[in-house]
Amino acid sequence: MGKKVLVVDDxxxxxxxxxxxxxxxxxxxxEAEDGKIGERRLDDGPFDLxxxxxxxxxxxxxxxxxxVRAHSAHRFTPIVVLTTESQDSKxxxxxxAGATGWIVKPFDADKLLGVVxxxxx
Amino acid sequence: MSASDPPAxxxxxxxxxLDRLEAVLIRLEATPDAPELIDEAFRSLHxxxxxxxMLGFDELASxxxxxxxxxxxxxxxxxxxxxxxxxxxxxxxxxxxAIMASPELDDQTRGDGxxxxxxxxxxxxALASESRPQASSVSAxxxxxxxxxxxxxxxxxxxxxxxxxxxxxxxxxxxxxKAQLFRIGANPILxxxxxxxxxxxxxxxxxxxxxxxxxxxxxxxxxxxxxxxxTEAEENAVRDVFIFVxxxxxxxxxxxxxxxxxxxxxDYKRIGEILxxxxxxxxxxxxxxxxxxxxxGDVLVEKGLLTSDQVNAALQEQQYVRGRRETRQRAxxxxxxxxxxxxxxxxxxxxxxxxxxxxxxxxxxxAAESGDGKLTSVSERLExxxxxxxxxxxxxxxxxxxxxxxxxxxxxxxxSRELGKEVRLQLEGTDTELDKNVIERLRDPMLHIIRNxxxxxxxxxxxxxxAGKPREGTLRVAASYSGAHVLIRVSDDGGGINRDAVWRxxxxxxxxxxxxxxEPQEIYDLICAPGFSTTxxxxxxxxxxxxxxxxxxxxxxxxxxxxxxxxxxxxxxINIRIPLxxxxxxxxxxxxxxxxxxxxxANVLECIDFSTVNRHSSDRQLVxxxxxxxxxxxxxxxxxxxxxxxxxxxxxxxxxVSSDGRTVGLLVDEVYDTFQSVIKSLGKMYENVPGVxxxxxxGDRRLALMLDVDRLxxxxxxx
Numbered sequence: 001m002g003k004k005v006l007v008v009d010d011x012x013x014x015x016x017x018x019x020x021x022x023x024x025x026x027x028x029x030x031e032a033e034d035g036k037i038g039e040r041r042l043d044d045g046p047f048d049l050x051x052x053x054x055x056x057x058x059x060x061x062x063x064x065x066x067x068v069r070a071h072s073a074h075r076f077t078p079i080v081v082l083t084t085e086s087q088d089s090k091x092x093x094x095x096x097a098g099a100t101g102w103i104v105k106p107f108d109a110d111k112l113l114g115v116v117x118x119x120x121x
Numbered sequence: 122m123s124a125s126d127p128p129a130x131x132x133x134x135x136x137x138x139l140d141r142l143e144a145v146l147i148r149l150e151a152t153p154d155a156p157e158l159i160d161e162a163f164r165s166l167h168x169x170x171x172x173x174x175m176l177g178f179d180e181l182a183s184x185x186x187x188x189x190x191x192x193x194x195x196x197x198x199x200x201x202x203x204x205x206x207x208x209x210x211x212x213x214x215x216x217x218x219a220i221m222a223s224p225e226l227d228d229q230t231r232g233d234g235x236x237x238x239x240x241x242x243x244x245x246x247a248l249a250s251e252s253r254p255q256a257s258s259v260s261a262x263x264x265x266x267x268x269x270x271x272x273x274x275x276x277x278x279x280x281x282x283x284x285x286x287x288x289x290x291x292x293x294x295x296x297x298x299k300a301q302l303f304r305i306g307a308n309p310i311l312x313x314x315x316x317x318x319x320x321x322x323x324x325x326x327x328x329x330x331x332x333x334x335x336x337x338x339x340x341x342x343x344x345x346x347x348x349x350x351x352t353e354a355e356e357n358a359v360r361d362v363f364i365f366v367x368x369x370x371x372x373x374x375x376x377x378x379x380x381x382x383x384x385x386x387x388d389y390k391r392i393g394e395i396l397x398x399x400x401x402x403x404x405x406x407x408x409x410x411x412x413x414x415x416x417x418g419d420v421l422v423e424k425g426l427l428t429s430d431q432v433n434a435a436l437q438e439q440q441y442v443r444g445r446r447e448t449r450q451r452a453x454x455x456x457x458x459x460x461x462x463x464x465x466x467x468x469x470x471x472x473x474x475x476x477x478x479x480x481x482x483x484x485x486x487x488a489a490e491s492g493d494g495k496l497t498s499v500s501e502r503l504e505x506x507x508x509x510x511x512x513x514x515x516x517x518x519x520x521x522x523x524x525x526x527x528x529x530x531x532x533x534x535x536x537s538r539e540l541g542k543e544v545r546l547q548l549e550g551t552d553t554e555l556d557k558n559v560i561e562r563l564r565d566p567m568l569h570i571i572r573n574x575x576x577x578x579x580x581x582x583x584x585x586x587x588a589g590k591p592r593e594g595t596l597r598v599a600a601s602y603s604g605a606h607v608l609i610r611v612s613d614d615g616g617g618i619n620r621d622a623v624w625r626x627x628x629x630x631x632x633x634x635x636x637x638x639x640e641p642q643e644i645y646d647l648i649c650a651p652g653f654s655t656t657x658x659x660x661x662x663x664x665x666x667x668x669x670x671x672x673x674x675x676x677x678x679x680x681x682x683x684x685x686x687x688x689x690x691x692x693x694x695i696n697i698r699i700p701l702x703x704x705x706x707x708x709x710x711x712x713x714x715x716x717x718x719x720x721x722x723a724n725v726l727e728c729i730d731f732s733t734v735n736r737h738s739s740d741r742q743l744v745x746x747x748x749x750x751x752x753x754x755x756x757x758x759x760x761x762x763x764x765x766x767x768x769x770x771x772x773x774x775x776x777x778v779s780s781d782g783r784t785v786g787l788l789v790d791e792v793y794d795t796f797q798s799v800i801k802s803l804g805k806m807y808e809n810v811p812g813v814x815x816x817x818x819x820g821d822r823r824l825a826l827m828l829d830v831d832r833l834x835x836x837x838x839x840x
Contacts, residue, residue, distance in 0.1 A: 013131035078306035100306035101365040
């Protein structure tokens with residue numbers, strides 16, 4: 001089986017698109033609707049990569065990054081933040097929190113896979 | 122998870138978000154100071170924008186972007202909430218719903234949207250800087266397979282290919298991660314792997330930062346690397362590899378060797394220069410070390426300025442770049458070893474060599490007649506030189522059959538469309554070489570054969586399916602060497618040839634009496650017989666035969682032969698055998714009566730004194746040859762159209778020749794030596810004389826006729 005990716009986004013449409021692209025490329029995908037659920041799903045891991053949106057109800061992506069980095073078992077897991085062009089400050093915040101990389105929305109399959117392959121062996 | 126249809130999911134999801142937005146805005150009217158409500162409004166808009174842009178709802182995304190920005194100003198404390206923002210928010214909500222309902226906006230709806238944005242900008246001047254990111258050229262129909270949206274990206278994926286016109290560049294990359302690199306989940310090994318995918322690499326690892334074991338933090342990164350990368354990618358693409366670790370590492374990229382020939386001085390920098398360009402030492406330090414007149418690296422290490430690893434890395438760089446430059450120079454030198462030559466010059470060279478060969482024959486004869494040993498030995502030496510020159514000249518004149526075959530692709534494509542057939546063309550042995558003139562003259566006959574195969578051989582797709590064949594027919598054209606010949610085989614898996622129909626047609630045309638006993642192969646060969654076919658009869662015999670006699674005479678004109686084989690229902694094979702070159706042949710000179718003939722040496726098996734030959738006891742026209750019976754005939758009677766009396770045959774010589782697997786004996790009066798010569802055409806008047814295919818001029822200026830062995834063997838077998 002392929003590598004395992006956790007996709008955290010409150011938009012079902014985005015989760016579906018991302019899952020579709022990744023599963024076509026042979027990645028195993030676990031989805032979560034917000035940061036809080038994402039944090040819980042970590043126990044379904046270990047994950048080779050976490051992809052997370054920034055703006056989400058309950059727990060946002062930045063906080064999720066902080067929590068993953070503080071988690072004894074998962075703190076070295078690469079995390080990619082999905083951000084929008086209007087959110088330079090969020091990107092800095094994400095880096096500060098320990099995000100490994102970022103993808104600016106909108107993105108296409110090539111760009112997503114390009115970044116994922118950079119971080120997952 | 123529901124069935125994956127992201128655009129449909131988006132519509133559903135956006136509908137819910139709009140409902141929530143509406144509820145939030147109405148609550149905001151009552152409690153304008155509730156930050157969590159502002160935040161929720163912002164988030165709803167943000168999600169609609171983000172997902173919409175991902176899924177190709179560009180108009181929707183660009184409109185929502187500005188509305189979202191207005192709520193962001195309020196959320197971040199840059200502006201105050203007002204009744205008009207709530208009112209405009211509600212109008213915007215309705216407008217977004219309208220955009221989703223009809224992807225093609227009418228002018229009225231579009232105008233509504235512009236009016237809302239104008240009023241927002243009027244209320245919040247800070248929005249003026251927010252333009253509608255007029256999104257990419259993607260349609261709103263994006264499904265799961267093409268979630269493709271978005272403009273050019275800065276990251277990752279399009280790193281690898283740039284194919285820069287300048288060719289390959291070598292970069293030196295000094296990559297020194299900070300200790301905390303692992304703590305952001307980065308993996309330097311993957312970056313090295315990514316660099317390897319860009320081109321040829323030399324990776325040098327440094328362990329000099331590793332502390333003693335008891336001081337080692339297992340979660341820190343102590344390693345660093347130098348990478349020499351030779352790639353077609355540009356520097357930006359190389360830099361992009363490190364995009365996520367720019368803050369987490371020191372990265373220095375220098376171009377150290379370009380693809381341009383100008384800088385391909387083999388001698389790359391000296392070690393000192395490399396070390397300075399790496400920023401490891403200053404020029405002054407180098408100068409001081411050089412003054413010690415010892416090996417530079419040793420001095421620098423002793424002085425504690427560098428580690429030996431660093432010196433070794435510089436040495437490796439020197440060696441690597443030098444190697445690259447040497448390879449490049451060699452390649453450049455090799456490419457300069459071939460030049461383009463006008464084919465007319467080549468033609469004239471080949472002709473001159475031919476004349477040379479013929480002229481030498483005269484010399485050889487004079488030498489032989491003079492009995493002068495010195496003259497004879499010069500003549501012999503000259504002969505071997507001429508042979509070498511001939512081979513070189515011939516070789517220059519050879520071109521791959523690809524030149525001819527590649528033109529079939531278009532023909533097959535166009536013709537199969539025109540005929541409503543599905544045909545796969547398979548070309549094989551395209552690197553087989555043939556004399557350029559032969560190739561030129563093969564073009565028409567080959568086109569004819571291929572056209573026939575498509576027109577009449579290969580069936581329409583439906584008919585093929587009914588016959589249990591794949592819809593797509595296969596036409597295969599293959600070339601291969603066979604001694605001094607090239608074999609070209611054109612085969613198809615079409616309907617084949619109806620042998621009975623060919624037989625009946627041949628009888629009808631008076632080519633056969635109807636009493637003959639013939640091998641299947643001979644029946645197929647009738648298709649190429651003169652007078653067998655005309656266009657109107659073609660389809661009656663499964664289509665073969667349209668002007669095939671013309672094809673045959675063209676190919677025989679090249680000294681070649683053509684044979685047809687077929688299996689009804691399964692396809693047809695046409696074998697063409699062509700001599701490698703036209704210009705010069707090596708032949709056996711013989712005399713028949715008072716006329717000289719040349720027999721292509723490639724066809725001659727043996728010369729035997731006829732008096733020693735055993736003739737078959739009952740059939741006097743057969744001789745025993747190597748355990749089998751071979752037909753023979755007297756060339757004298759063949760050419761003089763005698764009735765074939767062989768009364769005086771005792772003194773004659775039997776030349777056993779074979780062509781295409783058929784063996785016959787030819788009776789001649791005398792056999793001389795082998796003889797190289799240029800074959801001259803007999804001209805229009807005589808080109809159809811059976812049994813001869815050309816003429817050569819002998820050393821004593823007399824004429825010899827070139828025997829058409831292929832025709833003679835066919836005749837002989839039928840005799």
